[in-house]
Amino acid sequence: MAQRMDADVGYDELAVLKLLALDGGLRGEVKVSCSDLAGRLDASNQTASRRLQALEDAGFVERDLVTDGQLVDITDAGERALQHEYEDYRRIFDGPTDVTLHGTVTGGMGEGRHYISLSGYNRQFNEKLGYDPYPGTLNVELTEQSRRERAAMERLDAVPIDAWEDEERTYGSASCYPCTVENTEGDAFAPAHVIVPDRTHHDESKLEIIAPEKLRDELGLVDDDTVAVRVTPRED
Ligand SMILES: Cc1cc2nc3c(=O)[nH]c(=O)nc-3n(C[C@H](O)[C@H](O)[C@H](O)COP(=O)(O)O)c2cc1C
Numbered sequence: 001m002a003q004r005m006d007a008d009v010g011y012d013e014l015a016v017l018k019l020l021a022l023d024g025g026l027r028g029e030v031k032v033s034c035s036d037l038a039g040r041l042d043a044s045n046q047t048a049s050r051r052l053q054a055l056e057d058a059g060f061v062e063r064d065l066v067t068d069g070q071l072v073d074i075t076d077a078g079e080r081a082l083q084h085e086y087e088d089y090r091r092i093f094d095g096p097t098d099v100t101l102h103g104t105v106t107g108g109m110g111e112g113r114h115y116i117s118l119s120g121y122n123r124q125f126n127e128k129l130g131y132d133p134y135p136g137t138l139n140v141e142l143t144e145q146s147r148r149e150r151a152a153m154e155r156l157d158a159v160p161i162d163a164w165e166d167e168e169r170t171y172g173s174a175s176c177y178p179c180t181v182e183n184t185e186g187d188a189f190a191p192a193h194v195i196v197p198d199r200t201h202h203d204e205s206k207l208e209i210i211a212p213e214k215l216r217d218e219l220g221l222v223d224d225d226t227v228a229v230r231v232t233p234r235e236d
Pocket residue numbers: 107108109110111112113115116121137139170171172174195197199200201202208
């Protein structure tokens with residue numbers, strides 16, 4: 001839990017972020033005075049001010065000082081931090097459920113093929129996923145909403161792919177989330193896995209998917225086609 005937060009952002013700061021969000025901070029700027037915040041936190045003005053500063057340093061809020069206080073806006077990173085908390089509570093009370101992410105098929109750098117074929121990974125895919133993956137990753141550009149919901153996927157248990165090395169270099173670890181891939185005609189393909197490499201050129205807006213078959217052929221997909229990726233909780 002703590003490792004996914006910035007060093008200076010812990011639960012005390014998250015509590016402040018939550019208050020800001022309750023005041024409407026996800027929808028626009030909210031007016032904040034440190035003394036009011038301090039009262040609600042049952043803490044000193046100094047403490048309230050320090051926590052706001054930590055949130056700003058972590059990039060979770062943006063602030064504008066005005067004469068009688070400050071205008072505070074929660075950033076996308078701040079929203080993601082809250083979303084992680086929300087997902088934890090949802091999981092506590094509801095248990096794990098499917099997470100469906102939406103996006104469009106895109107071409108990438110043609111590197112997926114190389115990595116999937118490497119023996120150090122390939123051996124693990126066969127053993128741990130139970131299939132020999134098609135050499136490549138289907139890249140999916142997520143919609144804005146699905147970018148936010150990605151946090152829910154990452155709270156599910158993943159199949160861990162371990163780091164390894166050959167004579168020349170080391171290769172990073174990765175997480176595989178079991179999924180079903182669906183096209184807009186309602187055709188579905190499984191088994192498949194969303195693969196999240198620890199080292200990647202892609203940002204949060206892209207998903208990479210592996211499967212035993214070429215998904216473009218199985219589901220008749222071309223660039224810009226819409227797909228739904230239903231990530232299912234692990235059964236074991
Ligand atoms: C299993 C796996 C392991 C990877 N390991 C590394 C790595 O060790 N170092 C690295 O720079 N990128 C690594 N990558 C990420 C690729 O560099 C790249 O971000 C991505 O897979 C490219 O996909 P694309 O060709 O589909 O765009 C890995 C990717 C996969 C799928």
